[in-house]
Amino acid sequence: MTESAELIATDLVDANRILAHFRLLDAFGHVSARTAPDRFLLSRNLAPALVTYSDLVEYALDSEPVDGGGHHQYLERFIHGEIYRHRPEVGAVVHSHSPGLVAMGLLRGLPLKPVWHMAGFIARGAPLFEIRNTAGDGTDLLIRDGRLGASLAAALGSASVVLMRGHGATVVGKDVRQAVYRCLYAEQNAQIQLSASGLGELQYLTPAEAAAAETAVEAQIDRPWRLWRSAALLPASPPGNADA
Numbered sequence: 001m002t003e004s005a006e007l008i009a010t011d012l013v014d015a016n017r018i019l020a021h022f023r024l025l026d027a028f029g030h031v032s033a034r035t036a037p038d039r040f041l042l043s044r045n046l047a048p049a050l051v052t053y054s055d056l057v058e059y060a061l062d063s064e065p066v067d068g069g070g071h072h073q074y075l076e077r078f079i080h081g082e083i084y085r086h087r088p089e090v091g092a093v094v095h096s097h098s099p100g101l102v103a104m105g106l107l108r109g110l111p112l113k114p115v116w117h118m119a120g121f122i123a124r125g126a127p128l129f130e131i132r133n134t135a136g137d138g139t140d141l142l143i144r145d146g147r148l149g150a151s152l153a154a155a156l157g158s159a160s161v162v163l164m165r166g167h168g169a170t171v172v173g174k175d176v177r178q179a180v181y182r183c184l185y186a187e188q189n190a191q192i193q194l195s196a197s198g199l200g201e202l203q204y205l206t207p208a209e210a211a212a213a214e215t216a217v218e219a220q221i222d223r224p225w226r227l228w229r230s231a232a233l234l235p236a237s238p239p240g241n242a243d244a
Contacts, residue, residue, distance in 0.1 A: 004035075005035040005036075005041075008033045008034075008035055008041065008175075008176065009033070009035075009041055009053060009056055010053070011033065011175070011176040011177060012031065012032070012033045012041055012056065012092075012176055013051055013052060013053055013056070014176075014229055014232075014234055015031045015033075015092075015094075015176050015177075015179070015180050016030075016031055016043065016048040016049070016051040017048070017049060017051070017232045017234055018180055018228045018229065018231075018232045018234075019031060019048060019094065019096070019180060019183065019184075020047070020048040020049035020232075021049075021228075021231060021232035021233075022184060022228070022231075023098075024094075024096045024098045024183055024184060024187060025048040025049075025094075025096055025097075026047070026048075026097070027047045028047075028097060029048060029094075029095055029096045029097055029168070030042060030043065030048065030074050030076070030077075030080075030094075030095055031048070031092065031093065031094045031095075031176070031179065031180070032059075032077075032080040032092065032093050033091065033092045033175070033176050034084055034090065034091045034092065035058070037088065038060060038061050039058055039059065039060060039061075039066065040058075040059050040061075040080060040081070040084055041056045041057070041058055041059070042056070042057060042059055042074065042077055042080055043055045043056055043057065043074075044056075044057055044071045044072055044073065044074075045071075045072040045073055045074050045075075057069075057071050057073070059077065059080070059081060060081070061081050061082075061084055061085045062081060062146065063077040063078045063080065063081030063082070063146065063149070075142055075143075075144055076095060076142055076143045076144070078143050078144065078145055078146050078148065078149030079093065079095050079143045079149055079152060079170055080093045080095075080149075081146070081149060082146060082149030082150045082152065082153040083149070083152070083153045083156065083170070083172060085150075085153070086150070086153040086154070086156075087153065087156070087158075087172065089174065090172045090173070090174070091173065091174045091175040091176070091178075091179075092172065092173050092174075092175055092176040092178065092179035092180075093170060093171070093172050093179065094170065094171045094172075094179050094180065094182075094183040095168065095169075095170045096168050096169060096170075096171070096183055096187075097167070097168035098168065098169065098183075098187040098190075099187075099191075100187045100188075100189075100190030100191040100194060101161075101163060101168060101169035101186060101187055101190050102166075102167070102168055102169075103190065103194055104126070104163055104190045104193070104194070105128060105163035105164055105165045105166070105167070105168075105169065106165065106166065110193075110197060111126065112126035112161065112163065112186075112189070112190060112193065113126075113193070113202075113204045113205075114189060114204060114205040114210045114213075115189055115192050115193050115196065115202065115203075115204055115205065116189065116192060116205070117205070117209070117213035117216075117217060118185045118188065118189070118213075118217060119185045119186060119188070119189035120205060120209070120210035120211065120212070120213035120214030120215075120217065121160045121161075121182055121185075121186075121210075121214050121218070122160065122161060122186060122189060122210070123205060123207055123210030123211065123214070124158060124159050124160060125157070125158075125159040125161075126159060126160075126161040126162070126163055126186075127155050127156065127157060127159055127162050127163070128155070128162075128163045128164075128165060129151070129152050129155040129156075129162050129163065129164045129165065130165050131143075131148065131151075131164070131165070131167075133151075134147070134148060134151040135148060141164070141166055141167045142167075152164070152170065156170065156172070160172055160173070160182055160186075161182065161186050169186065171183045171186055177221045177222070177225050178218065178221055180225070180228070181218065181221050181224065181225075184228075
């Protein structure tokens, strides 16, 4: 790997541990990072809390290992490959089953919208992916192939979050840290929105407020990243890491 790819890999390992620590991922779910226009890193099939540097596998955009090895792979690696194929500006992808986002994907008439300044990125939309529209009503809801991955990527469109009915959500960012940030705060936004929805009329951020908040808060992502690394009991970053 190049030095840049090694730094991305370090953040990716940290991201797995952070998301597991905050219970956004448990035994299931996964996070990936793009290292080149046609390459990305994703762990072998493993619970995120257990992922180490040696577990990372390099994939092409067809979601197959570049080295052709016999790795035990995530069934839903196609989520990552197809989003990278359709969204060249995306640098990281998180697929989670976090409870608040699962709940928002079940509701009709209550779309996920930003209710606080930490989640301004949601204002670009949080579309719903309905797997029945692509594969009928007899699937296990998993994104098992490129066709389903492409349908999910199409549903995501230009948004940062796509809800997956009865399954979870997928979140994207320009890099690993932004994707982790958005995964954490999309879940918190969902929890707040669900809690407040039964108490009265909700007041959402205006588009202008959301855009201003997104710019201001996401400029400080390294601040929570350091806290999250510490909370997850991760060792200090190696020399040359962007935390320096």
